[in-house]
Amino acid sequence: MRVPDPRGGPIRRHDDSLAPAPKLTAAPRSPILAAVMQASSQHVAPPYARATCVVLLAGALVSCGMGSSTHLENPEREHVSFVYGYLDLEDAPTSLGWLDLERVAPRSDDRFYHMRIDEGVFYGEFIDPGSYVLSGFGGGGTMFSQRTVYNVSLQQTPFKLIVDKPGVYFVGSWKYRDVETGMFEAAKYDLEETAKPTALEVIERILPHAKGTTWDAYLHRYAESLR
Amino acid sequence: MSGVGRACASRMAARLAGILVSLAAPACTNFRDAYTGGPVPAGETVLGGRVELVPPLAEGEQDLSGIQTLDVENRIFLLMDDHPRVIEGEPEQADYDNAIAAPLGETFWVTVPAKPLHIIGAVIFMKTAPVRETARLPGGLTVALQPQDRAVYMGTLRYARDEFFDVRGVEILDDSDRGAADYQRRFAGGPELTSRLVTPSR
Numbered sequence: 001m002r003v004p005d006p007r008g009g010p011i012r013r014h015d016d017s018l019a020p021a022p023k024l025t026a027a028p029r030s031p032i033l034a035a036v037m038q039a040s041s042q043h044v045a046p047p048y049a050r051a052t053c054v055v056l057l058a059g060a061l062v063s064c065g066m067g068s069s070t071h072l073e074n075p076e077r078e079h080v081s082f083v084y085g086y087l088d089l090e091d092a093p094t095s096l097g098w099l100d101l102e103r104v105a106p107r108s109d110d111r112f113y114h115m116r117i118d119e120g121v122f123y124g125e126f127i128d129p130g131s132y133v134l135s136g137f138g139g140g141g142t143m144f145s146q147r148t149v150y151n152v153s154l155q156q157t158p159f160k161l162i163v164d165k166p167g168v169y170f171v172g173s174w175k176y177r178d179v180e181t182g183m184f185e186a187a188k189y190d191l192e193e194t195a196k197p198t199a200l201e202v203i204e205r206i207l208p209h210a211k212g213t214t215w216d217a218y219l220h221r222y223a224e225s226l227r
Numbered sequence: 228m229s230g231v232g233r234a235c236a237s238r239m240a241a242r243l244a245g246i247l248v249s250l251a252a253p254a255c256t257n258f259r260d261a262y263t264g265g266p267v268p269a270g271e272t273v274l275g276g277r278v279e280l281v282p283p284l285a286e287g288e289q290d291l292s293g294i295q296t297l298d299v300e301n302r303i304f305l306l307m308d309d310h311p312r313v314i315e316g317e318p319e320q321a322d323y324d325n326a327i328a329a330p331l332g333e334t335f336w337v338t339v340p341a342k343p344l345h346i347i348g349a350v351i352f353m354k355t356a357p358v359r360e361t362a363r364l365p366g367g368l369t370v371a372l373q374p375q376d377r378a379v380y381m382g383t384l385r386y387a388r389d390e391f392f393d394v395r396g397v398e399i400l401d402d403s404d405r406g407a408a409d410y411q412r413r414f415a416g417g418p419e420l421t422s423r424l425v426t427p428s429r
Contacts, residue, residue, distance in 0.1 A: 105390035107285055131390045153360040154353060160391045 070118045072125050072210045081163045082215065083115075084123035085171035086202045087137065088194070092176045094148040096120050097139030101161075104154065105131040121205050125215055129164065133157035134171075134191075150189065158191040168222045170199040200226040256323040259307075259337040264414045272341040273378035273418060274327075274370065275406055276425070277334045278303050278349070279385040284331065293356025301331050306348045306366065307339070311428040314348045317361065322348070334409045344370045345428055349386070362392045368399075369428045377418030380406035381425045399425055 089096050099122045103111040112135060115122040134157045141147030152158075159171045172193050179188040197205075203223045210216040262273045284301055291300055305327040306318060314322055329335040331351075346368040354360035370381045383400040403422035410420050 107288065109287075133391060151358045151360065153362075154392045155362055157391070 068114070068116070070116055070209050072116075072206075072213050072215045074214050075125065077126070077128070079129055079166050080125065081127045081129070081166050081169055082123070082125045082219065083127045083132075083161065083163070083169045083171060084121065084202060084206060085159075086121050086173040086197055087191070088120055088173070088175040089139065090176070091178060092139075092148070092189070094139035094145055096122070096137060097141070099137040100135045101127070101132045102135035103128065103130040103132055116209070118205065118209065121202055123206050123209075127163055127169075129166075130162075132161040132163065134159060158193065168203075168219070170202070173197050173202065198226075256320060256326065258304075258323070258326050258328045259339055262336040262338050262414075264417060267338060267377060267418055270341055270374075271338045272372055272376040273336055273414075273420075274339045274344070274372070274381060275334060275336045275379070275410060275420075276329070276370075276381040277383040277402070277406070278305070278329050278331060279383055280331050280351075281385060281387045284351070289352065290354040290356075291352070298328070299352040299355070302351070303329050303331050303364070304350045304352075305329060305346050306350065308345050308347050309340075309342065311345045311367070311369065312347055314363075314366070318348060318350060318363070334406060336410070336413070339372070341372055341374050341376050343372055346370070346384075346425065353392075364388075364394055365397060367428050368397075368425045370425050371423060376421055376423075378410065378414075378420040379423050380410065380420060381423060382406070384425060 083101070087096055087099065096117055096119075098117060099115045101113040101115065101124070103113065113124055113127060113132070115124045133154055134152045136149065136151050138147070138149040139145070158174055161169060161171055163169060173196060174191045175194050177190045177192055179190055181188050200223060203219060203226065207216075207219055207223065210219050259274075267273055280303070289300060304323065306314065306322050307325050307327065325339075327335060327337050327339075346366045348366040349364040351362045351364070352359065353362050364386050368384070370379065372379055380403055383402050385398040385400055386394055387396040387398070388394050401422075401424055403424075406422070407420055410417070
């Protein structure tokens with residue numbers, strides 16, 4: 001006997017609009033990876049750089065949280081995607097200092113991806129294929145603000161992202177809102193999706209950080225496709 | 228849709244106290260006693276069943292670091308009440324009263340009051356430190372126990388989920404034969420077993 005889910009069924013927030021922009025038709029790529037990209041000619045892959053002996057070290061650093069710099073780096077691994085979004089913490093006690101995505105499938109020990117941050121914009125050019133959720137964010141910890149950590153449990157993630165093909169994925173713009181709770185209750189908050197800034201407005205703020213990398217032309221073309 | 232989260236901040240001592248209380252909550256709660264054989268107290272019955280999670284929890288999917296006051300590994304907590312109701316958000320400590328702590332994929336046998344029982348939700352602890360995180364599964368189910376029941380098998384409750392722990396379906400399987408065999412093997416000569424499958428609450 002099958003029982004209908006009393007909650008009315010799960011809401012799967014993966015949006016087709018997160019799929020790689022269809023207007024992208026070409027991307028600079030290294031000869032070493034040309035064969036890989038030709039094999040999937042229906043789909044445009046992001047620019048890959050030639051693999052070097054630095055790959056392993058750089059890859060390890062990236063996956064361990066090298067998102068602290070705002071400047072993009074040339075891809076060091078195959079099949080990585082660019083993921084970005086915006087989180088407005090104006091109503092929070094801290095500004096956005098860090099944000100992590102967690103890869104929930106396939107599972108691995110190094111499943112946390114530390115995103116780059118620039119005034120509410122978060123982005124990462126090192127996202128491997130898989131399924132992702134927002135696992136946490138926070139900020140502060142300086143002389144003028146106390147450190148605040150927001151943990152997001154798996155079922156309460158505001159967005160669920162499936163990176164199935166290399167490309168550009170926008171996970172939306174979100175705004176933090178405090179939720180009233182009792183004196184002895186843990187603090188709660190909502191993340192509410194907002195129409196602004198748009199995917200185009202956000203990517204335009206990222207473009208200066210791509211200068212000098214192979215992402216530059218690729219993201220410009222992506223931005224152009226959104227206009 | 229909005230995501231609701233829990234802020235672990237040192238904003239106020241009182242709020243920190245609140246967090247600590249919530250962490251301790253299930254450990255201070257009375258769960259249904261496991262039935263190990265012998266006579267059943269008056270007004271109670273033995274209830275057996277099984278809960279499956281599909282796909283099952285992967286190794287390391289539960290992050291159970293820190294001090295454990297409660298065995299939550301590979302367990303699901305069936306939250307029970309004597310009337311149907313809906314739990315909004317994270318269950319409170321009182322919601323765990325009389326819960327069944329069932330090992331996933333294994334048959335459980337507990338003693339419960341011999342009257343209709345309502346499964347109002349289910350919880351799996353996914354993380355215990357520094358902040359408790361749970362995966363919540365739907366209830367809305369009833370086991371129509373009767374006062375004359377001495378031992379009842381409710382079938383297998385199967386939750387299908389995706390990688391985001393969204394529940395994709397809830398299924399009730401009639402595996403009464405298997406349940407009866409397990410009962411006979413464990414409690415031969417025990418109270419007579421009746422099969423009464425769990426059903427959606429009305």
